[in-house]
Amino acid sequence: MKSAWHVAHTGEHKHDHKEKEAKHTHEGAEEHDHEHEHGEASGWKAYLPVIISFLMLIAGIVADNYLKPGFFTGYIRLIWYSVAYLPVGWPVAVKGLKLLIKGDVFTEFVLMTIATLGAFYVGEYPEGVAVMLFYTVGELFQDAAVNRAKRSIKALLDIRPETATVWENGNYKEVSPDEVKVGDTIQVKAGEKVPLDGEMLSEGSSFNTAALTGESKPSAISKGETVLAGMINQEKVIELKVTKLFNDSSLARILTMVQEATTRKAKTEQFIRRFSRVYTPIVVLLAxxxxxxxxxxxxxxxxxxxxxxALIFLVISCPCALVISIPLGYFGGIGAASRNGILFKGSNYLDLITKVNRIVMDKTGTLTKGVFKVQEIESYDLPKEEWLPMAAALESKSTHPVGKAIVEYAGDKINGIVVDDLEEISGHGLKGKISGKEVLAGNVKLMNKMNVPVGDGLNKITDTIVVVAIDRKLAGYLTIADEIKEDSKLAIDGLHEMKIQSTMLSGDKQAVVDNVARQLGIDKAFGDLLPENKVEKVEQIKKEPKTVVAFVGDGINDAPVLALSDVGIAMGGLGSDAAIETADVIIQTDQPSKIATAIKIGKATSKIVWQNIGLAFGVKLIVLILGAGGLATMWEAVFADVGVALLAILNAVRIQKMKF
Structure with a gap:
């Protein structure tokens, strides 16, 4: 089957999961493009050659069995079956000849042509036509299956907006999204797709995000919040301020990742491709x-x-069932995952995720919503009206969710406050000068580092705490609470059902981390960690015997750990660009329960692939032995090749109908 060979033999990326940014080498120059036109033909035209050959074959068999002896014989019979052979045999023979001239001898085109012409040579005309006819039918069936497997990807590609309505010279005009610049104002009408990432300038609207996240529930986005390309505006005309160029948008990034996913092959696919190169010549020599x-x-x-x-042996030797059903199985797995709001960056990760036995997770933004609210404020030497605006002014320079919560709480009280000499101390907090005074805002570790006495009482508070000091004297503190995601408990329970151990890492203090771990049932939890400490923890876990680690995170500081882990999983809906680029699997819905779904899809894909390998090898081996002993005819050979390929294809497409 042509496209089967094409799938297995065209440009392949080698991607080592342990070195996330390792080289990707194309082997396309060494491979041959065994393309076919069946998928390009429209409607009945694709089936016309098959219909002609089939009708002529049936008529010939009837003539052989029911016409008077001597009438349908000799040259008349040869010409009839030759004409029946040409519609399906000629295209295959031409391609086989072209590849033969290029030096590519052992292709299924050459094998099928030799086998069927050999059948004509020994006088088995009907069998020669039947082999090529069913081979072509198998190709058509395979094309339909591949197209079905790619449908999710094609549907995703179809969401690319063709135009953007941009404000220019006092008027709105339609232009290509590629021409829109950062800072431009665009208009999106109700029912239209958002063409570029932007900040909401209008009061708000409701958006269908299914194309990006797989989530059917509409999402309400308010003024000042981010709207992503590919979302569909459902309510009213809105205006957006463009924040990213089209090629840098979330939609463009997702499309690129999905398209690249099909080029990163699983080890099973790579093995089958290498195996077929050795297997086919050996069988030809045996023939x-x-x-x-x-x-x-x-x-x-x-x-x-x-x-x-020998001809029977050749027909059976064609590795079609293997080289199409295995890539098709992985296609189906990637498609099923994308429909569930999960992007695998390659079929190699579908394989690898099935081996994961330890899930390490970040806390904020992964298991919790990352939406912090100020709960309690306590003052010491200064009234809160004096130190809180200064702390909020300092935190306004930070992108951390905790800082945003303080800024939101302080409101317009920070207006006019100028911060000088701002310094962010990683894993500790912020330091700056306001009106000549040194202001510190951070955790207890920051106070200890700066020799500010705080006492033991603060360590017993289970919420996230931000301590503020003015000129090295304790001014007060704020407690800030984050909310656990609705399905976080479901996620941990799902992992435990699969006997996968869970570990949580966080920069928050240990009391906060222990509290979340207790609520969710997480096996191990470590707090008070700097970004480099997270790396050290994952390195320690990886050294444990027979441990395959997946790390789940969403922040910029998670990127090193995502790269270090065997499988990096990013929360893609609200996650940082750095985390998404580094990760191997992206959960677009930001739902931790999708971690278990991703593993289930990987296991279902692996199961189907190995079923197909066993089916193909088993049937081929049996019929090969029968053919060599003279106990099998061309009809059995057709079943061993085309029949098994069709069964394998039917098995592979099952994954697209499964519910996870």
Missing amino acids: VAITLVPYFFVQDYVFNQWLYR
């Missing part, structure tokens, strides 16, 4: 041996009889 070697050992040797057995 030659079956034809010639018996001459030296069999007394009543008949060349045509042994040639017929």
